[in-house]
Structures are given as C-alpha cells and as structure tokens.
Amino acid sequence: MNRLFVGLPITIVAALIGAASLVRASAAEPIDWIVAVVNDEPILYSELSREIDMVVKRNQLRGGEVYSAEALYPVLLNQEIDRRLKLQRGRLRQIRISEEEINQNLPIMLRNFGVESIKQFEKEYGLSSQYLRIAIAQEQTINNARIAESRHKLANYGNNLDAALRNNFADQMINQYDLMQIQLASGSDSLADDLRQRAKDGEDFSVLAREHSIADNAASGGMLGWRVLDQLPEKVAKTVRKLKADEISKPLVLDNGVHLFKVNTIRPLVPGTELVKDFCLLQLQLPAGLEQEEVEDIHDQLVRGETSLVDLSEREGYESDKQCYDGSELMPFGLRNTQRLRQGEFTEPMAAGDNWMMALVTEVNYAVIGGEDLRRQAHAQYQDVEIQRLDVEWTALLRSQADIDILRESL
Secondary structure, eight states: OOGGGTTSBHHHHHHHHTOGGGOOSOTTSOOOBEEEEETTEEEEHHHHHHHHHHHHHHHHHHTOOOOOHHHHHHHHHHHHHHHHHHHHHHHHTTOOOOHHHHHHHHHHHHHHTTOSSHHHHHHHHOOOHHHHHHHHHHHHHHHHHHHHHHHHHHGGGGGGHHHHHHHHTGGGOEEEEEEEEEEEOTTOHHHHHHHHHHHHTTOOHHHHHHHHOOSTTGGGTSEEEEEEGGGSOHHHHHHHHTOOTTOBOOOEEETTEEEEEEEEEEEEEOBTTTEEEEEEEEEEEEOTTOOHHHHHHHHHHHHHTSSOHHHHHTSTTOEEEEEEEOTTSOOOTTOGGGGGOOTTOBOOOEEETTEEEEEEEEEEEEEEOOSHHHHHHHHHHHHHHHHHHHHHHHHHHHHHHSOEEEOOOOO
C-alpha cells in the first residue's frame, strides 16, 4: 500500500482501493481505521475488534477466563499479522481448499467456538455460516502451507528416529527400576539393619527375603519387577530415587512395617518409544452455578479425605464417570496433567463449559512395548512436535522478509 495512506481513516482510502461499500451516509465521517499494514495488505480496526469480541464470547461459552479488550488487542494484533503472512504464503503456493475439506473441519471449528451447530454459532456470534466456512478455508490454507514449508526439514530425521526422539524428549527421560523388597513387621528396625548389612556383605537378597519378609512376594524372593517412580508411594519413590544399581536402601518405616529395597538394574526410558502409561480416572462433574471458591473447597475436602467422589456423585446435580486411557491416546483437554499424578491423587478443578470437573486417578500401569506400529506412532508424535517448532522458525522468517507497519499498538 502507498505509505501516503497509512494511518488515514478508511473512508478516505476507500475510494482509492475500491471499498466504497465501507462508507456510510457521510463520506467525510471516519468509520474505520487501518491499524497495521502487512505487505501492502491492510488490517482494519473493525476486523480486529470483531476478533476481540469473538474471543471474549468463545471464552464465555467454554467457561474460560475472560480478558479485557485492552489486554487482548496487542496479542490478537500480532496473531493477525502472523496469520496474514501465512495466508499470503499459502496463496503464493496456490493452495486450494475443497468444499469436502471445509465440511470435514466444520465440526472441529464449531467446537473451537464453543457451540454445537451452525445455527447456534449464528445466534451467539451474530455472524453467518459463510464467515465460518471462510475461516475454515483460511486455517486449512495456513496448515497446508505450514506442512509444505516443513516437509523437507522433517524428512531429515526420518532415518534416525530414535536419536531424534531422545534429543527431543531429553527433559522427559524416565528411569525404570528393577526392584526387590523385604518387608518386616513394625518395630523390626534392628533386624532390618542386620539384614541390610548381611546383604551388603554378599548374602543373597532374594534368600533373605524368602526367609524373613512378610510381604506377599516373599516366596518369589521379594521381586517387585520393573517400576517407575510414579508407581511407588511418595516415601518409597524418594528412597529409590537416591539408589544406584545394586544398592540397598536404609530401613524405611512405613505404616505397614519396616522395608528394605534393593535396586538390581536401572534403565532409561523415553515416553512414546518404549513406555506406555495406562491409567483410569473416576471423573466427577459438578453442578452448574458453583463459584470457584466453592469448587476449590470441595477439592480440598477430597484431598483431606473428608468426603469422596463416590459420596459426591450421589448428590443431586453431580455426575461421575470412569474412563481409562492409554499412552497412545490424546488426553482430553484439561486432563493431560493426570499423567504427572500418582494413583490415589486428584486432579485440580477444571472448568468445563458452565460446569466444573475433577478426577481421581484410580489405576496406573506401565508396560514396555515395541515394534513397527510403535515406531510409526512415535514418528507421528515427534512430527507434530517438530511442526510446532518449525512453525515458530517459519513465522520468524516470514516476519523478517515482510514489510510490516503497526499504526495502532493499543486501543
């Protein structure tokens, strides 16, 4: 756009850019402003204002936090600049979106807006279904352009997937411990010290377990098998974490007696390649209309053991449901933090539309798996992560090559 027009009311620019329909009764009265120009393409104040209104409405419908227009303006302006840059690149690549693709993505877009039907969308947002279809086409154009821009980079790691995964998940490495246990009756501290010393002096720990342990696994030499720390009670996990291979813990006093733990072997595992975590949740949906303080009070009562999800589910307006997930499934929105919880722990309260929900982790299981199906799953998982990372690089590159003028940085 000729910089002569930058910052002028759009009514003055309209006649020059063929947008006469934007002018109301008085041609001299400004009705809109150009807030930014992206490679000669203007972003209008009315467009950004509409996006702000839609974000506020969407968060209200989905039960999320509602921010002020002043707080949203700079964020959405920068997002819109990035969106325009990517759309422009998509057009240069001559990406076309079919009606079939739009129809396939329509339910997803409706859910993103917090509604279930086109009619509800039109009612809540005051916009036509045509707007929705255009929005889907634009988002799909950006997505296809993003994949096209990333494809040649993604191909580089294809022959060395395991190394790429380990590099990508380096901060998520999990140790798995091959454990043995001796459980003694409460008050057997002296015996525990004696058995620990005998094992350190070379006696077979499994023989000592068979002779002295009162645990169910005594007959098998106290074998607990391969465990990760999340599977162990917190005190036991803290003790085991400090041990190296072939080391024996100091006596650990728990409610059910005195314990000795031996670590036979430690091996690192990478989520998504060797380790799958299956877990079950008892989910509770609270009745609509509760204030956040009331919900947090209910959560605190559950944590303290003053009530239970089963008891609450019997009250009017409360609904419970048991669901199980495995490591290959995408966690439901808001429940992904359950993968960091141990059995018997509660999730934090989560907003779900007009309701609140929380969940109890009732079961956790780990399994080492392998095979080509797993590699394909890990490949897809890593590719998603890589596309997100490359998208950041792509956005920075587009900005560095673009001619951008921001004319109005705040409301």
